[in-house]
Amino acid sequence: MTALLAALWSRIGGWAATVLAGAGAVLALLAVGRRQGRVEAERQAVQDALQARERVDAASAEYRADGAAERLRAGRF
Known part of the structure; x- marks a missing residue:
């Protein structure tokens, strides 16, 4: 059973790492965009x-x- 789970994880692990890395990159870009938006709003x-x-x-x-x-x-308005 453990060998089956290890084999399954070895196939899925690469995909999971790729998906997590992609999600991290998207979240980082969103954070940068929000910060730039806040700075622009303050400047405006x-x-x-x-x-x-x-x-x-x-x-x-x-x-x-x-x-x-x-x-x-003078009271002359």
Whole structure:
């Protein structure tokens, strides 16, 4: 019985090792893809925040340039 199992395993062992190696490679590629996706999402979030800040700064500069802030403080708006 043991000899039969050993013979069976010797035939299946190579295939099993190949399948496990292939599955490991696929999982490694998925992990790399997820990490790259996370990095790209973080980069995009930072870029969006920067663009929003630039728009706020531009609007604030325009508000100060037209004297509206001074008129509000003086009560002449």
